[in-house]
Amino acid sequence: xxxxxxxxxxxxxxxxxxxxxxxxxxxxxxxxxxxxxxxxxxxxxxxxxxxxxxxxxxxxxxxxxxxxxxxxxxxxxxxxxxxxxxxxxxxxxxxxxxxxxxxxxxxxxxxxxxxxxxxxxxxxxxxxxxxxxxxxxxxxxxxxxxxxxxxxxxxxxxxxxxxxxxxxxxxxxxxxxxxxxxxxxxxxxxxxxxxxxxxxxxxxxxxxxxxxxxxxxxxxxxxxxxxxxxxxxxxxxxxxxxxxxxxxxxxxxxxxxxxxxxxxxxxxxxxxx
Numbered sequence: 703x704x705x706x707x708x709x710x711x712x713x714x715x716x717x718x719x720x721x722x723x724x725x726x727x728x729x730x731x732x733x734x735x736x737x738x739x740x741x742x743x744x745x746x747x748x749x750x751x752x753x754x755x756x757x758x759x760x761x762x763x764x765x766x767x768x769x770x771x772x773x774x775x776x777x778x779x780x781x782x783x784x785x786x787x788x789x790x791x792x793x794x795x796x797x798x799x800x801x802x803x804x805x806x807x808x809x810x811x812x813x814x815x816x817x818x819x820x821x822x823x824x825x826x827x828x829x830x831x832x833x834x835x836x837x838x839x840x841x842x843x844x845x846x847x848x849x850x851x852x853x854x855x856x857x858x859x860x861x862x863x864x865x866x867x868x869x870x871x872x873x874x875x876x877x878x879x880x881x882x883x884x885x886x887x888x889x890x891x892x893x894x895x896x897x898x899x900x901x902x903x904x905x906x907x908x909x910x911x912x913x914x915x916x917x918x919x920x921x922x923x924x925x926x927x928x929x930x931x932x933x934x935x936x937x938x939x940x941x942x943x944x945x946x947x948x949x950x951x952x953x954x955x956x957x958x959x960x961x962x963x964x965x966x967x968x969x970x971x972x973x974x975x
Contacts, residue, residue: 719745727797733759
């Protein structure tokens with residue numbers, strides 16, 4: 703199992719494919735396994751690198767508080783560890799917050815970025831944290847119920863019905879509800895991890911600095927995203943000098959799973975052209 707020694711921590715990472723490097727940064731409460739619908743398809747075109755953020759998954763879970771800049775420096779540390787000078791980056795939700803702050807701090811290290819279901823400030827993270835803490839407690843007695851409550855936050859209601867109809871069904875031949883349940887319950891986040899991560903990213907606030915991001919940006923927005931509404935991504939699109947916004951209808955926060963082939967095609971076309 704590969705680990706990078708970064709900033710005094712061991713961070714788990716995974717590499718698939720060859721070609722120009724493409725980093726995938728996961729969201730709050732998730733792990734690199736959430737990219738189950740992207741890693742293999744995108745690895746046919748790029749060297750896909752995904753890693754577990756500190757306090758997530760197989761990476762170290764420090765007890766002491768840390769900052770958003772520490773998460774940015776972790777990303778830089780992974781790049782340096784792998785001897786990658788420049789790359790494309792996809793950031794989803796919290797991963798998009800880290801991506802925005804990274805490119806503002808290290809503009810010469812990034813070629814293009816894709817921002818999926820994200821926003822320009824950390825408002826609302828405490829509410830999400832408290833919900834996930836409630837689900838953490840519920841999962842001790844009823845893991846299945848805890849997952850389906852979580853699903854209501856990140857998936858479109860019509861899609862949840864499809865998943866519940868057959869939890870073993872492989873959507874697009876890539877993933878099943880059973881796979882997502884496993885990722886949700888295997889993430890190893892503790893209450894202190896949720897707290898440390900939420901405190902760190904709550905300082906994210908870059909709307910007035912987005913004009914400084916001069917590289918091409920693809921914004922992918924879900925029509926029914928409760929956590930990163932279209933209004934917020936429209937605001938980002940207005941500020942970013944070289945951005946394109948793609949709206950995917952009848953999807954929610956985890957649009958990259960619900961409409962994986964469409965999202966993957968948007969990403970490939972954007973990064974290749």
